[in-house]
Amino acid sequence: MANHNGRAWTDGMIPTILANENYIGKTVYNRTSRRLGQKLVKNPDHTWVRGAAAIEPIVDPGIFVRAQKLLAVRRVEIPEDEMLVRLRLALRRRGKLNSRTINETLGLNHVSSYVKHFGSLRKAYALIGYTSPRNCDWIETRDFWAAEQARHAAELAELLRTELGLQADFFPDGIALQIGGERLVSFLVARRLAHRGEDHAAQWKAYRRQISSGLLAVMRLDAANRAIEDYVLLPAPLRAGRYVWLSPESLRRHRGAVYKEKGALFGAIKAMLPKTTHAAPTSSALPKKRSRSGQPKAKGFGGRRSRCGGTKSHR
The missing domain is CATH 3.40.1350 (Trna Endonuclease; Chain: A, domain 1)
Known part of the structure; x- marks a missing residue:
């Protein structure tokens, strides 16, 4: 099922929507900033500027607050060594690991977090001595x-x-x-x-x-x-x-x-x-030249994020 942009839903879209204060009528400014010639940086929450009742709310504030509490409870922030310890324990209990197992196991970070911290799931697996039966060469x-x-x-x-x-x-x-x-x-x-x-x-x-x-x-x-x-x-x-x-x-x-x-x-x-x-071009009607900017770069074609965690590849 496609979203409002005609694209497939991802596991990162839902939390973003649930935490969007626009739905309760607030507009939030100063989330990010950039100095002249510098990179864009995210500002800490306490520096954000909120405009109350700027737009008509479509979500009850009480429901929104409850959703934020649930999101906070589900968020797990632990050191990388602890992430690996928990992953190793999950492997002993389950006998195997994959994206679904990791995302459904309480106490484990989301798959995307393991990819962010270790580069890919394969690298995280290697650090705990696990070899996935899934062939990741294609990915x-x-x-x-x-x-x-x-x-x-x-x-x-x-x-x-x-x-x-x-x-x-x-x-x-x-x-x-x-x-x-x-x-x-x-x-x-x-x-x-x-x-x-x-x-x-x-x-x-x-x-x-x-x-x-x-x-x-x-x-x-x-x-x-x-x-x-x-x-x-x-x-x-x-x-x-x-x-x-x-x-x-x-x-x-x-x-x-x-x-x-x-x-x-x-x-x-x-x-x-x-x-x-099929009419061939004539001297009086020469074909238009293609832009020199070149063709767009093709996007990855694997659909959702791989359970192996993709890395830079070559044939």
Whole structure:
């Protein structure tokens, strides 16, 4: 379910909303400050300036106060060595650790706190001698594959400009192209899931966020999830959902086409463009040059924060 900005809810949004004094009619100033040429800093609570009854309240003040007390009780501030001691005790009791276990265990900090203090959950696990059974290699290469999505989008945009004289603009996410305000294609990466036996066909999983229009050009990775094995082009629209599951059966159901080479994929995308856009540029109507600012940087495509705690990655 999307929030008012059309984005997925996260575990950090709810506490922020519950602590927002705007809902009880107060406006708060001086939360942050910045000296000329210096970095933005957060000011301590006692320096904040509050304007009472500045706007019409929509939450009862008594309920708001009760919510702040509950938030304060749930907040755990302990030293890093104590955080590790409690994590080790939780491991002995539960037998394993993951994001859900940590967030549901009383006395433990939130997963985001462990990531903030130790860099990632994997590093926190290592400090207590625990090795997660979850394969985190995929998570640690997500920055590399996000860059590949953006690179494919940029190459296709250049191809459309030089061969068809079309101005393809980037979506803010950096992985999709639009023409005339309509999403043309989005580039996704599908990791290959663990093989389930000889009787089961290979299966891939791609995170598609909230994309609901345009073509989906999916890069399917090899068994090690280290290189592109082939490409799949899916028509739109697909059934709503955050993920696209790819297998021989789903390809038939979605009418997807498989291409071994990137050039063949780009050719298929060009062939699907309306014929009215195929007019080649003439000397009297030269194509517009693309901005030199370059394409937007692609955002991570892993959805919610990984239970492994992502780190800077390379292939």
